[in-house]
Amino acid sequence: MPDHTKSVCEQRVFEEVFNTHSKTIRNFIYYKCGDSAQAEDLAQDAFVKLWNNCAKVPFEKAKSYLYTLANNAFLNEVAHKKVILKHQKSVTSIATHESPEFIYREKEFKGELDRAIANLTEKQREVFLLNRIESKKYKEIAEMLDISVKAVEKRMHGALVSLRSEIKHFKK
Amino acid sequence: MKHQNDDTYLAKWLAGEMPENELQDFKKSNAYADYKFLIDVVDGLETPDYNQQENYTATLDKIAKQQEKPVTKVRTLIPNWAYAAAASVVLFLGYTFFFQETTYNAELAEQTNFELPDGSEVLLNAGSEIAFNTFNWENNRTLDLTGEAYFKVKKGSKFTVITKEGSVAVLGTQFTVNSRNDFYNVTCFEGKVKVTSGKLNHILTPGNAISIQDHIATPYTTIETVPSWTAQESSFNNVAISQVVTELERQYSITISGKENLQDAYFSGRFSHTNLQQALITIFDTMEIPYTFDANSNVSIQKY
Numbered sequence: 001m002p003d004h005t006k007s008v009c010e011q012r013v014f015e016e017v018f019n020t021h022s023k024t025i026r027n028f029i030y031y032k033c034g035d036s037a038q039a040e041d042l043a044q045d046a047f048v049k050l051w052n053n054c055a056k057v058p059f060e061k062a063k064s065y066l067y068t069l070a071n072n073a074f075l076n077e078v079a080h081k082k083v084i085l086k087h088q089k090s091v092t093s094i095a096t097h098e099s100p101e102f103i104y105r106e107k108e109f110k111g112e113l114d115r116a117i118a119n120l121t122e123k124q125r126e127v128f129l130l131n132r133i134e135s136k137k138y139k140e141i142a143e144m145l146d147i148s149v150k151a152v153e154k155r156m157h158g159a160l161v162s163l164r165s166e167i168k169h170f171k172k
Numbered sequence: 173m174k175h176q177n178d179d180t181y182l183a184k185w186l187a188g189e190m191p192e193n194e195l196q197d198f199k200k201s202n203a204y205a206d207y208k209f210l211i212d213v214v215d216g217l218e219t220p221d222y223n224q225q226e227n228y229t230a231t232l233d234k235i236a237k238q239q240e241k242p243v244t245k246v247r248t249l250i251p252n253w254a255y256a257a258a259a260s261v262v263l264f265l266g267y268t269f270f271f272q273e274t275t276y277n278a279e280l281a282e283q284t285n286f287e288l289p290d291g292s293e294v295l296l297n298a299g300s301e302i303a304f305n306t307f308n309w310e311n312n313r314t315l316d317l318t319g320e321a322y323f324k325v326k327k328g329s330k331f332t333v334i335t336k337e338g339s340v341a342v343l344g345t346q347f348t349v350n351s352r353n354d355f356y357n358v359t360c361f362e363g364k365v366k367v368t369s370g371k372l373n374h375i376l377t378p379g380n381a382i383s384i385q386d387h388i389a390t391p392y393t394t395i396e397t398v399p400s401w402t403a404q405e406s407s408f409n410n411v412a413i414s415q416v417v418t419e420l421e422r423q424y425s426i427t428i429s430g431k432e433n434l435q436d437a438y439f440s441g442r443f444s445h446t447n448l449q450q451a452l453i454t455i456f457d458t459m460e461i462p463y464t465f466d467a468n469s470n471v472s473i474q475k476y
Contacts, residue, residue, distance in 0.1 A: 015228065018224075018228055018231065019224060019228075022222075022224060022227055022228070022231075023222045023224060026222055026227070027219045027222075030219055030220070036219070036220040040222075040227055040230075043227070044227060044230050044231040044234055045234070047231045048231060048234045048235050048238070051235050052235075052238075109213065110213070113210075113213060113214070128214075131186070132211070132214050132215055132217075133214075133215075133217060133218070133219060137187075138183065138187060150180070152183070153180035153183035153184065154179055154180055154183070156180070156182065156183035156186060157179050157180045157181065157182040157183045158179070160182040160183075160186075160207060160210070160211075161182065163210055164203070164206050164207060164210060167210070170206045170210075
């Protein structure tokens with residue numbers, strides 16, 4: 001049930017909104033621009049704007065307001081350059097006792113994967129990574145981006161097909 | 173496979189929404205192994221570390237910073253938790269607030285109209301200037317005037333207009349003050365106006381005016397309900413001809429030569445702000461002052 005008594009103008013509420021959404025918004029922009037410092041800067045700016053307009057933005061709308069601001073800020077400020085995302089953690093979940101050969105293959109694969117992700121369209125990339133890394137459901141992503149669930153599904157599908165065709169590993 | 177033409181089936185598979193029979197088929201295909209491996213790797217990826225506390229602090233800093241900038245419009249949304257940051261800028265803000273003088277002026281041949289912080293209206297006549305301090309305006313309605321202005325004052329605290337020649341104090345009213353060199357004229361249209369000039373104190377009621385020239389106060393009455401100059405005219409009641417000529421220069425933004433030829437005389441009447449030739453006839457012809465006027469709007473007063 002929407003809580004009409006919560007105002008973003010209250011520091012407690014503002015902080016709660018920040019803690020709930022700031023990381024995902026940072027990553028949302030990061031998936032687009034590939035620069036984590038810039039992504040953090042734009043995410044902070046979105047929250048500053050939310051604060052400035054807190055009286056006009058109901059609590060329930062704060063999330064979509066933030067995504068819209070972040071998206072606009074990205075479109076306005078970030079040149080559409082090639083995006084290479086630097087992923088922090090290597091893949092340790094697949095196997096725990098790897099042979100040197102496996103580790104080498106895995107590194108090679110990761111390099112290819114990074115390039116393949118970079119070659120996705122911006123729209124495919126943001127949807128794909130929001131789903132896989134941020135664990136956002138299609139419906140949530142559709143709301144964030146203001147598109148249909150069907151459009152999200154198409155982008156997800158397209159991203160997977162594109163990744164598979166880009167990675168040489170799969171062409172053996 | 174029937175899903176081959178479907179451009180969302182991989183999305184359905186990832187979401188666990190693929191129908192069981194299709195899933196069985198899909199699992200048998202070569203593509204399935206590739207996609208499964210791909211997703212396993214992707215799901216192990218992480219984005220760069222994110223320090224939430226640091227980012228929150230940075231956001232608060234940005235909010236506090238934008239309040240440091242000199243504020244021209246009143247910000248009502250000052251986060252109470254930003255007071256710690258705001259306190260360090262109080263001196264700076266205080267300085268600009270206390271000493272911030274707002275100035276309005278009307279260039280030659282134009283009139284400027286504006287509202288004071290309390291909603292009182294001011295119309296400035298050509299070549300005039302008003303300066304006031306917006307800080308604490310509601311309690312200290314005092315402004316400095318050079319030239320001529322028409323005031324519609326909202327009810328409230330004492331409203332004072334200070335000029336070189338004296339001051340005018342009122343409570344909610346409409347009046348004009350004209351303070352040019354050696355000439356001081358106040359006309360009351362509504363309410364009550366107290367005029368102070370040197371030792372002289374005079375209270376004006378609607379329809380009454382006072383002009384002070386050479387330290388001699390001359391009260392007179394007017395039937396005007398608004399100053400004539402707000403309607404593209406200047407009107408005069410027994411005003412030195414030199415003042416009238418100066419007003420003519422202001423309203424048309426021209427320079428009239430040969431003013432030294434003017435002899436002492438007093439003019440009562442009005443001239444238009446829209447037709448210079450007509451205005452010249454009105455003033456000089458009626459006063460029998462010889463003058464020349466050429467195509468380039470050069471006006472010269474002859475010896476007489």
